[in-house]
Amino acid sequence: MMTLASAVADLSEFQRVYDVNQSVCPQEVPEPCDECPQGYYIVPNPCECVECIGEARRRRSTECTPCPAPFVPCQNPEEDDCCDPYMPRTDPPPNGTIPVQVPYQTCTEFSLGDSITITGRLSSDPSTIVTHTSVVIGVIQITGGYELDLHDPLPGDFEFESTVQQACTSTDGTQVSSSFSPFVGGCCCACGTDCCETTEVCTVYPNGTGVCSPAGPYPEFSTPAPTVGAKGDPHLVNLQGEHFDINHDGKFTLLRFPQAVEKPAEFTFVANVQPDVGKPCTTYITEVGLSNTADLVSRCFA
Helix, strand or coil: CCCCCCCCCCHHHHHHHHHHHHCCCCCCCCCCCCCCCCEEEECCCCCCCCCCCCCCCCCCCCCCCCCCCECCCCCCCCCCCCCCCCCCECCCCCCCCCCCCEEECCCCCCCCCCCCEEEEEECCCEEEEEEEEEEEEEEEECCCEEEEEECCCCCCCCCCCEEEEECCCCEEEEEEECCCCEECCEEEEEEEEEECCCEEEECCCCCCCCCEEEEECCCCCCCCCCCHHHHHEEEEEEECEEEEEECEEEEEEEEEEECCCCCCCCEEEEEEEEEEEEEHEEEEEEEEEEEEECCEEEEEEE
8 A cells, every 4th residue: 555655755745745736646747838028937737927026036937036125126027136226227218329317326426427337138139138338428417317418329228227327437456436326235336247335446357347356455564654855955865765965956856756767757846956156066956846747837946
């Protein structure tokens, strides 16, 4: 005689079979279900596609998972995932050109010259996520958000609720960005395929992949930097703390940025040293000049 124990391996398997079939009796092989569209999940026996108010995660999902707080169901019924209620999104969908409308955001105001990244699916190919980065050339404040004019036209019609983010202002991993967009965890900037927070630096590689890493560590100095200066006839102290004198006339660069002479100077501080009247061996700084790449020059005479 067949017993329940021999028919079902254990109680947990019995429970799984009962949960699916509402019976432990032999069942007919269910008909294979077709793939459901975005935003729906499969209910078998009979096959049915049911709208998911949550996240379905994949095309052939058989369950709908509630959105974990603070994420919310997306307003677009064709979206499988839950949406970040804090992240700016296109509203209404852009029409393949410009402008783009986005809701108000609280991290960094949009302004001329900003680089922004739009991420979403195109109506012509909803199976592929597309990223489009462009420079803002016009900003108009409107009811419920902003209207942004972009330098580069959009590649197509982005679907409703595509995200709009400030792109990181530095993408070589050396500096923290100065522009950020809101998201559920605070503020972040688009870094290729990632989003960097305010304490991270962004590195974007040639293939478009972005990596966020903690800023720093910064060098620690065991002793204070030396006090540089020039005085008297003249006695000088450089950045290495070395003391020396200038004993002949001429123009001398006391400070230059960058220090590498093969690179163009962005900032210079030059001193003109001349001998005292009737005393050729006694020299003094008689003039100093500041200059930078903006062609601003300032001189001071002694």
